[in-house]
Amino acid sequence: MYQLQINDIDYKTFLAQYWQKKPLLIKKGFANFEDPIDPEELAGLATEECIESRIITNHQDNWEAHHGPFEQFDLLTETNSTLLVQAVDHWHPSAADLIEAFRFIPNWRIDDLMISFSTPGGGVGPHLDQYDVFIIQGQGKRHWRVGLPNANLKQFAQNKSLLQVEQFDAIIDAVLEPGDILYIPPGCPHEGYAVENALNYSVGFRAPDQKDLLSSLADHVIDTESGSKRYADPDLQLRSSIGEVAVSDKQRLKALLNSIIDDEALFSQWLGKTLSEPKHDMDLAPLELPLDLEQLLTEYDEQDIVYRAGGVRAIYQINQNDILLSVNGENFTLASHNIGAVKQLTDGNSFEFGAIISALSSLDFAQAFTKLINDGIYFID
Structure with missing residues (x-):
């Protein structure tokens, strides 16, 4: 297990002084760091159809982006090239352990683990991200420059899938060595180039924008056949102009839309589904x-370990009369007294089976947990 040490400050201080405020170089954030994956394994993942991967090259300032899967790696030259593989935590349990060190941030905010392998001079160029990221230096060294947000910086597309930003003033200019970590808030320009063959691990965080949320909510309303309440104006009066949409009309329409968001049950169900x-x-x-509850209780001992599969998103909401557990886009409504067992499912990536046995006497929790085991989302070893 990786233990994160943020220089000489605790998590509370980091959140107050740095989170979404300013970048931070964390020297030896992981002491005695050992890579959980090697470049050959990473390349193996990039051959898979179901795994998103890219190779970025920058020979003589000519930037090119190539999308996987890859059958061969001749594009990954001895210099100026980078292989990037997305969501490695979904496929490589040892690499997934890296994310656990950052679980002081709420589960729903954590996105995935991207891993890159770069040859000397390789990188993706100066760019902006609209989300927080921790970048962990693995084997090798990488030179990083990071600046503060600047609305005047111009972005431009090197090609269809590689958006970069013009040069910027850096407040961090350092070469990272194994175990060093860089925290970069949204909107901070940054660029990193390998000094020697280097592995980097990027823990990214979700930051949905308004259009994504509204689009998702609209889909949920349609899928659940909700939102059937129609506009009504029983107090309509004669107007001097029939072409005007009056302030009162706009207020009623806005109230009609707000009533969807104010529907607590609908909003919670949608939120759990979309965030997980x-x-x-x-x-x-x-x-x-598939196992049934009786088999589950007879085939496993209290000391057996329940594991959450890599990349599984598990969150919960405490409602007035119940708990809504949401796992990988599926909602389970559970009795409030099961909160301890729910926290076992969401707050760690493993726990002893005995920690939830008492909750299995509750039918709703037993049905939910049995389904999660049968679906392979959790497994017992």
Whole structure:
């Protein structure tokens, strides 16, 4: 297990002074760091159809982006090239352990683990991200420059899938060595180039924008056949102009839309579903012969360990009369007294089976947990 040490400050201080405020170089954030994956394994993942990967090259200032899967790696030259593989935590359990060190940030905000391998001079160029990211230096060294947000910086497209930003003033200019970590808030320009063959691990965070949320909410309303309440104006009066949409009309229409968001049950169901949905494919292994509750209780001992599969998104909401557990886009309504067991499912990536046995006497929790086991989202070893 990786233990994160943020220089000489605790998590509370980091959140107050740096989170979404300014970048931070964390020297030896992981002491005695050992790579959980090697470049050959990373390349193996990039050959898979279901795993998103890219190779970026920058020979003589000619930037090119190539999308996987890759059958061969001649594009990954001895210099000025980078292989990037997305959502490695979904497929590589040892690499997924890196994310656990950042679980002081709420589960729903954590996105995935991207890993890159770069040859000397390789990188993706100066760019902006609209989300927080921790970049962990693995083997090798990488030279990083990071600046503060600047609305005057111009962005431009090197090609269809590589957006970069013009040169910027850096407040961090350093060469990272194994175990060093760089925290970069949204909107901070940054660029990193390998000094020697280097592995980097990027823990990214979700930051949905308004249009994404509204689009998702609209889809949920349609899918659940909700939102059937119609506009009404029983107090309509004669007007001097029939062409005007009056202030009172706009207020009624806005209230009609707001009533969807104010529907607590609908909003909670949608929120749990959308915030727990994974964006990438997953390496799940559903049981060939599904278990029922009786088999679950007889085949496993209290000391057996329950594991959450890599990349699984598990969150919960405490409502007035119940708990809404949301796992990979599926909602489970559970009795409030199961909160301890729910926290076992969401707050760690493993726990002893005995920690939830008492909750299995509750039918709703038993049905939910049995389904999660049968679907391969959790497994017992």
